[in-house]
Each structure stands twice: as C-alpha cells, then as structure tokens.
Amino acid sequence: MTDISARTRANQQSPTARIALRWGLYAILFIFALYYLMPLFVMLTTSLKSLEEIRTGSLVALPRSVTFEAWATAWSGACTGIKCEGLQPYFWNSVLLAVPAVLISTLIGAMNGYVIAQWRFKGANLIFSLMLFGCFIPFQVVLLPMARTLGFLNIAGTIPGLIFVHVIYGIGFTTLFFRNYYVTIPSDLVKAAKIDGAGFFRIFWSIFLPLSLPIVVVTVIWQFTQIWNDFLFGVSFSQAGTQPITVALNNIVNSTTGVKEYNVDMAAAIIAALPTLFVYVVAGKYFIRGLTAGSVKG
Amino acid sequence: MAPILDVQGLFKNYGTTEILKDINVSIDKGDFLVLVGPSGCGKSTLLNCIAGLEPISGGAIRIGDQDMTHVSPKDRNIAMVFQSYALYPTMTVAKNITFGMQVRGVDKATQATKLAEVAKQLQIEALLQRRPGQLSGGQRQRVAMGRALVRDPQLFLFDEPLSNLDAKLRVEMRTEIKRLHQDLGASMVYVTHDQIEAMTLATKIVVMKGGVIQQVGTPAEIYNRPANTFVADFMGSPAMNLIPARTSAAATGARIEIARAGATPLILHDPRATGLPADILLGLRPEDITEDGTRQGDLVQPGECLVDVVEPAGADTYVVSQLGGRRVTARLGADTRARPGKPLAFSFDLTKVSYFAPQTGERLN
Ligand SMILES: Nc1ncnc2c1ncn2[C@@H]1O[C@H](COP(=O)(O)OP(=O)(O)OP(=O)(O)O)[C@@H](O)[C@H]1O
Ligand SMILES: [Mg+2]
Numbered sequence: 001m002t003d004i005s006a007r008t009r010a011n012q013q014s015p016t017a018r019i020a021l022r023w024g025l026y027a028i029l030f031i032f033a034l035y036y037l038m039p040l041f042v043m044l045t046t047s048l049k050s051l052e053e054i055r056t057g058s059l060v061a062l063p064r065s066v067t068f069e070a071w072a073t074a075w076s077g078a079c080t081g082i083k084c085e086g087l088q089p090y091f092w093n094s095v096l097l098a099v100p101a102v103l104i105s106t107l108i109g110a111m112n113g114y115v116i117a118q119w120r121f122k123g124a125n126l127i128f129s130l131m132l133f134g135c136f137i138p139f140q141v142v143l144l145p146m147a148r149t150l151g152f153l154n155i156a157g158t159i160p161g162l163i164f165v166h167v168i169y170g171i172g173f174t175t176l177f178f179r180n181y182y183v184t185i186p187s188d189l190v191k192a193a194k195i196d197g198a199g200f201f202r203i204f205w206s207i208f209l210p211l212s213l214p215i216v217v218v219t220v221i222w223q224f225t226q227i228w229n230d231f232l233f234g235v236s237f238s239q240a241g242t243q244p245i246t247v248a249l250n251n252i253v254n255s256t257t258g259v260k261e262y263n264v265d266m267a268a269a270i271i272a273a274l275p276t277l278f279v280y281v282v283a284g285k286y287f288i289r290g291l292t293a294g295s296v297k298g
Numbered sequence: 299m300a301p302i303l304d305v306q307g308l309f310k311n312y313g314t315t316e317i318l319k320d321i322n323v324s325i326d327k328g329d330f331l332v333l334v335g336p337s338g339c340g341k342s343t344l345l346n347c348i349a350g351l352e353p354i355s356g357g358a359i360r361i362g363d364q365d366m367t368h369v370s371p372k373d374r375n376i377a378m379v380f381q382s383y384a385l386y387p388t389m390t391v392a393k394n395i396t397f398g399m400q401v402r403g404v405d406k407a408t409q410a411t412k413l414a415e416v417a418k419q420l421q422i423e424a425l426l427q428r429r430p431g432q433l434s435g436g437q438r439q440r441v442a443m444g445r446a447l448v449r450d451p452q453l454f455l456f457d458e459p460l461s462n463l464d465a466k467l468r469v470e471m472r473t474e475i476k477r478l479h480q481d482l483g484a485s486m487v488y489v490t491h492d493q494i495e496a497m498t499l500a501t502k503i504v505v506m507k508g509g510v511i512q513q514v515g516t517p518a519e520i521y522n523r524p525a526n527t528f529v530a531d532f533m534g535s536p537a538m539n540l541i542p543a544r545t546s547a548a549a550t551g552a553r554i555e556i557a558r559a560g561a562t563p564l565i566l567h568d569p570r571a572t573g574l575p576a577d578i579l580l581g582l583r584p585e586d587i588t589e590d591g592t593r594q595g596d597l598v599q600p601g602e603c604l605v606d607v608v609e610p611a612g613a614d615t616y617v618v619s620q621l622g623g624r625r626v627t628a629r630l631g632a633d634t635r636a637r638p639g640k641p642l643a644f645s646f647d648l649t650k651v652s653y654f655a656p657q658t659g660e661r662l663n
Contacts, residue, residue, distance in 0.1 A: 195349060195371045195398075196397050197398055197401040198397075198401045210388035210389075
C-alpha cells in the first residue's frame with residue numbers, strides 16, 4: 001500500500017530528482033551504519049594491537065602490526081580475580097547453562113502455547129495473563145525469593161540451579177511466542193486429528209511441532225540471547241567455578257592490577273559476544289520470517 | 299432395523315445461551331441427511347455434537363445402535379469433512395490420508411492398499427506426494443474427502459464441504475458426492491446453507507432456525523408441504539409466494555379473496571379446503587403461477603394482474619406483480635408476452651397450494 005503510493009509519487013518526479021533522492025538515502029544509511037559499526041571497529045582493532053601500540057597510537061588507527069596475543073590471553077590466560085585461566089572455563093559454563101535452558105524453556109513454551117491456544121480450558125485466559133505478567137516482572141524483584149527457592153531445592157550455586165532460574169524466567173516469553181503463533185492455526189486441525197484418533201501429545205508432535213519451525217527459531221534466538229547475555233542472575237546465583245562468561249568478563253575487566261590491558265579486555269568482550277552473533281547470523285533470516293509469520297494455509 | 303444415527307432430545311448450551319433446543323433426528327442406513335438453515339442457526343454445532351467434538355448439555359446420541367453420548371470422537375466410528383478442509387499442512391497428501399490409520403496402528407501394507415483404493419476413486423493418484431499448500435481448492439476438497447473415505451466409517455459428517463469452491467466446481471463436486479453416496483450406500487449427515495445443495499443431495503432434510511428444528515422430511519415434502527412460513531420462504535429459489543388472503547366457506551371447499559391493486563379482488567376457489575380461518579397466507583410456488591392457457595387441470599384458475607417487473611433468466615422468465623399487497627413472483631416461459639406496466643392473464647394452480655396462519659406461520663392444510 002505505502003509501497004505503491006511511494007512508487008507512484010516517485011514516478012511523477014524527474015529522473016534526476018529521483019536519483020538524487022536515492023543517493024541521499026544511501027548516504028544517510030551509510031552514515032548510520034558507520035556510526036553503529038564504529039565501536040565494533042575500535043574493539044576489533046584494539047584487540048589486535050599490542051599494549052605498546054595502544055599507549056602510543058590513536059584510538060581509531062588500524063594496527064601497525066597485527067597480533068593475536070590479546071585473544072590468546074583473553075581465552076586462556078587472563079586473570080579473573082585469583083585464578084588466571086582466561087575465559088575458557090566460563091565460556092563452557094555458559095554453553096552448559098544456555099543450551100539446556102534454551103531447549104527446556106522453548107519446549108515448555110511450545111507445550112504451554114499449544115494448550116492455551118488450542119485446548120481452551122476454563123481459566124486459560126487468566127493463566128495466560130498471569131504468564132504475560134511474569135514477562136514484565138523486573139529481575140531484581142525475583143532475586144531474593146529465587147535465592148531462597150534455590151536453597152530449598154538444594155541447587156544454589158550450581159549450573160542446574162542457573163538453568164532452573166532461566167527456564168522459569170523464560171517461560172513467560174516462550175509461552176507468549178508460541179501461543180500467539182498457535183492461535184493463528186485453525187482449530188479444525190485439532191478436530192480433524194481427534195477424529196483421526198490422535199491424542200493430545202500425538203497432535204502436538206505430529207501436527208503442531210512440524211509447523212513451528214519459524215517460531216522455534218524466534219524463540220531460540222530470543223532465549224539464547226537473553227540467557228547468554230544475562231549478568232544479574234549469573235552473578236547472583238553462581239559461585240566460583242559455575243560462573244557464566246558475562247561474570248567472568250566483568251571480573252577480567254575489573255580485576256586487572258597495574259596496567260589496564262585494553263587489548264585483552266576488548267578481545268574478551270568480543271569472545272563473550274560471538275555466540276549470540278553467530279546464532280543470529282545462522283538463523284537470522286528465519287527470525288525475520290518467524291516474527292512476521294501469519295496463519296497457516298490449510 | 300435400528301437407525302444408524304439417533305439424536306434424542308439433544309440440548310446444547312454455551313454458558314447460559316441455548317444454542318440447540320430439543321433436537322430429535324434419526325436416520326437409517328444409507329440415508330443422506332442434510333441440515334439446512336440460515337447462518338448461526340447451530341448446524342455446525344449439531345454436527346460437532348454428533349462427532350463428539352463438543353460436549354452436549356442434555357439428551358442422548360446413538361450411532362449404530364450404541365449409546366455414544368459420552369464416547370470420544372475417535373471411537374464413534376465416524377469421519378468428518380470440514381469446511382476449511384483442515385488438511386495437515388506439513389504432511390503430504392498420502393500422509394494426510396493415512397494419518398488416521400497410522401495413529402490406530404494399521405499395518406503398512408493395509409495402509410498402502412487402502413490409500414491406493416481411495417486415490418483411484420477420487421482421481422488424486424497424481425497428487426499423493428504434494429503438500430496441501432500446493433493444491434487447488436478443488437483438489438484439497440478431494441483430499442479431505444479421501445481422508446474421510448479411507449476410514450470407511452458407519453457415518454460420514456460433512457460441514458459445508460463445498461462452500462469454498464467456485465460455482466462450477468461446486469456443481470461438479472455435488473454430483474460427485476451424490477455418486478459416492480450411491481456407490482457406497484453410506485450414511486451421511488451433511489450441513490449446508492445452500493438450499494439447492496440440500497434439495498439435490500438429500501434423502502431427508504432437516505430445516506433449522508435458531509437452534510430449533512422447523513421441519514424434517516424428504517426434499518419433496520419440504521418443498522411441497524412446508525410446515526411453516528419460515529421453511530416455505532427458506533427452501534426454493536425464488537421463494538414461495540406468501541399472499542395474504544381472506545377465506546369464506548363455499549358450497550364445496552373455500553372461496554379465497556385476494557386484494558388486487560387498483561382492481562376488484564381476485565377470487566379463487568379451492569374445493570378441497572375446509573375449516574380455514576378467515577385470514578390466511580396463501581402459499582404458491584412461482585412455478586404454480588403461469589401464463590393463462592399454458593396449464594390445464596381441475597385446480598387451475600385464471601386471474602389477471604398488473605405486471606411490475608420482468609426478469610428474463612435464460613430458460614425461464616420471472617414476472618413480478620402485486621397481490622394482497624405483496625410482491626408475487628411467477629415463473630413463465632422465456633417467450634412470455636408479459637410487459638412491465640401491462641396487465642397479464644395468469645393461471646393459478648392450486649394443486650400444491652399451502653395455507654398458513656398469518657400470526658403463527660404454521661401450516662393449515
Ligand atoms: N464456542 C462458542 N461459544 C459461544 N457461542 C458459540 C460458540 N460456537 C458457536 N457459538 C454460537 O452458536 C451459534 C451456532 O453456531 P454454528 O457455528 O453452529 O452456526 P451454523 O449454523 O453452523 O452457521 P454457519 O452457516 O454460519 O456456519 C451461533 O450463534 C454462534 O455464535
Ligand atoms: Mg457452520
């Protein structure tokens with residue numbers, strides 16, 4: 001609609017005006033792109049410089065000699081408090097934590113969404129509203145009750161404990177995503193399957209899950225980004241040895257004594273951010289598609 | 299023989315609103331029952347209740363002489379075709395058709411045989427590996443039928459299966475469904491709000507309005523002897539003429555007096571009618587009002603009326619005039635002499651006349 005009207009308006013203008021407009025648009029987009037890429041550029045170049053060069057050179061200059069030393073240090077030698085093992089162990093902590101937490105919360109969200117959208121029961125709307133409410137509770141509010149719960153369950157300070165926290169906190173969002181996707185699926189599908197003899201789980205596995213790729217991708221990206229980047233839960237509910245990478249990154253940056261190793265800090269920050277970038281690059285196009293996915297054609 | 303489907307005193311409420319009220323229907327093996335009625339009258343709800351997809355609030359449902367009131371849909375030995383087709387979008391046509399058998403653990407060989415059989419019957423062999431998204435509306439409709447046929451159930455349920463097709467395809471599929479019904483000798487319950495579909499397919503019609511059954515009967519009964527003005531008006535196109543008239547007793551039968559605009563009243567005489575109240579609605583189908591001289595019979599009587607509108611419709615021409623203060627449609631030949639604004643001599647054939655009480659709308663004869 002807007003596309004068509006824009007095109008007809010453009011058609012009324014002279015070709016030169018149109019080309020000028022085009023280039024103006026590109027120029028503005030380019031400037032914004034530069035603006036957003038600048039910090040990444042500085043981080044990358046700084047991480048490839050030696051400390052000596054950082055001290056003497058300019059912030060935005062390209063490295064005179066490229067060195068990966070800072071990356072190596074950040075990965076396996078940087079000190080986080082007393083230990084000096086780099087990010088490596090914490091990276092794996094984060095993986096061990098994020099992967100199960102993402103999978104479990106996505107699966108539970110899919111199940112919840114399926115029930116709420118397609119097996120309308122008394123109070124379904126109330127439960128859904130409560131879950132939505134859960135999405136908007138600030139992290140800080142749940143810290144104390146969660147700490148007590150973890151203690152009670154005897155999983156305080158462990159990775160399963162953190163998984164538990166993230167699953168609980170994520171269910172609101174994952175349910176919302178799946179519920180909104182599944183309400184667009186005609187209820188006749190469930191009726192037909194019931195007559196075909198399929199039960200609750202069979203209908204979920206054979207009919208709804210195969211339809212869900214776009215929304216699964218959206219949910220996985222969302223959850224992975226949330227959980228991987230989380231700092232507050234990580235710092236609150238972990239202890240030495242189970243800390244996720246965000247906490248370790250903070251420790252590296254804050255606990256260096258003497259000279260500040262900017263190159264190591266930058267490399268560490270990039271390493272910590274890489275997985276979320278990676279997930280988005282791999283599944284990004286499904287993300288867009290999933291967000292705009294409409295009803296299913298029967 | 300016990301009826302294949304017996305619905306006894308069925309009630310259905312959503313919350314406090316009554317959707318279906320005291321529904322009683324039964325059909326025998328091989329019957330083709332059509333449920334018709336205006337939108338929102340509860341046809342789909344009734345079908346869903348029969349299928350067990352909606353719990354009922356009162357009454358009982360027996361299928362194949364077994365009480366199925368509280369039995370789950372999968373154990374009712376039924377198959378259903380939905381208006382939206384409800385094909386499983388991620389499965390191929392073949393999988394769509396065999397899914398039910400797969401769920402029930404039918405062995406692979408039997409599945410394959412039955413699939414081949416049904417695909418041949420419906421001429422969808424070439425489509426088996428496609429997904430529903432890659433099919434046209436008519437093809438999807440066939441697949442939906444295939445999914446029902448392969449179950450070989452005691453009872454087929456159809457919820458407006460043709461309403462999403464274009465006019466031509468609808469007529470084709472209508473014939474096909476009729477043929478399937480004849481070939482299989484299957485028992486069917488079919489929902490539609492298309493009264494032509496109802497007339498052509500049914501062996502038995504149920505006309506509903508506001509969740510209440512208005513009449514149950516064969517297509518001929520419904521068409522010729524509608525139980526009330528609602529049925530008279532709903533079934534048939536153009537609708538039955540319902541003309542206000544006054545009656546009085548005659549030497550034999552009744553004298554019927556109909557007000558005629560700008561002229562003396564039209565007088566008809568029905569020797570068979572007795573005991574009619576003074577005020578009635580006279581029901582005549584458009585085809586029972588013809589051009590004078592085109593029809594012979596004891597009960598054919600002449601009368602002249604001013605023609606308002608002439609609507610040629612191919613084989614027939616519909617001619618509208620005014621009688622008793624209402625528009626009255628007559629169905630004349632394409633070669634009619636009728637001209638708008640000119641009087642025309644009509645014949646009124648009272649052989650199939652219906653009389654209704656003006657207040658209640660109930661049939662009187
Ligand atoms: N889940 C529901 N909750 C409340 N009311 C409902 C529900 N489903 C249907 N109804 C109501 O029940 C009535 C009958 O609906 P139904 O779908 O059976 O009509 P129908 O005769 O099939 O109409 P159509 O020809 O439009 O398909 C309607 O008034 C509808 O609003
Ligand atoms: Mg309906």
